[in-house]
Amino acid sequence: xxxxxxxxxxxxxxxxxxxxxxxxxxxxxxxxxxxxxxxxxxxxxxxxxxxxxxxxxxxxxxxxxxxxxxxxxxxxxxxxxxxxxxxxxxxxxxxxxxxxxxxxxxxxxxxxxxxxxxxxxxxxxxxxxxxxxxx
Numbered sequence: 356x357x358x359x360x361x362x363x364x365x366x367x368x369x370x371x372x373x374x375x376x377x378x379x380x381x382x383x384x385x386x387x388x389x390x391x392x393x394x395x396x397x398x399x400x401x402x403x404x405x406x407x408x409x410x411x412x413x414x415x416x417x418x419x420x421x422x423x424x425x426x427x428x429x430x431x432x433x434x435x436x437x438x439x440x441x442x443x444x445x446x447x448x449x450x451x452x453x454x455x456x457x458x459x460x461x462x463x464x465x466x467x468x469x470x471x472x473x474x475x476x477x478x479x480x481x482x483x484x485x486x487x488x489x490x
Contacts, residue, residue, distance in 0.1 A: 406480075406483045406484040406487040407484070408480045408484075409479075409480035409481040409482070409483050409484030409485070410484045412477050412480055412481050412484075413481050413484065413485075416470070416473070416481075418481075421467070424488065429465055430462060430465065430467060431462045433485045433488050434488050434489075434490065436450075436485050436486070437485055437486050437487070437488040437489040437490075438489055438490060440486060441486075442483070442486040442487070442489070446486075447479050447482045447483060447486070448475075448479070450478075450482040450485075450486075451475055451478035451479045451481070451482050452475070452478070453467065454467070454470055454473060454478045454481060454482070455469065455470055455471060455473050455475065455478050456469055456471075457469035457470070
């Protein structure tokens with residue numbers, strides 16, 4: 356009985372996670388820099404824009420089926436993810452790939468389903484938003 360419930364829950368999760376499509380190219384904002392001083396402020400500005408776009412992408416996709424900002428549902432709360440990881444380019448790439456390819460083991464036995472319809476750019480924006488929630 357317990358195995359049946361787990362299989363049913365997993366099937367429901369996979370079905371829910373694969374039911375929506377991402378819109379690619381949602382961010383048309385570009386930032387140009389000319390000096391090292393403006394590069395720093397531009398990078399910060401780009402991160403804010405990316406985080407804002409990332410929040411929109413999360414809302415457009417099925418993320419809320421398994422995640423909430425501040426409480427564990429099926430997967431971890433966004434705040435718990437933000438507090439666990441550092442917002443470095445390597446970590447952002449690793450987590451973006453995890454969103455796209457899915458997997459398990461980092462937060463328990465329940466696997467994260469694949470989101471193959473997401474571009475790496477969109478997944479990075481989503482991760483940037485999540486990591487911006489760090490307290």
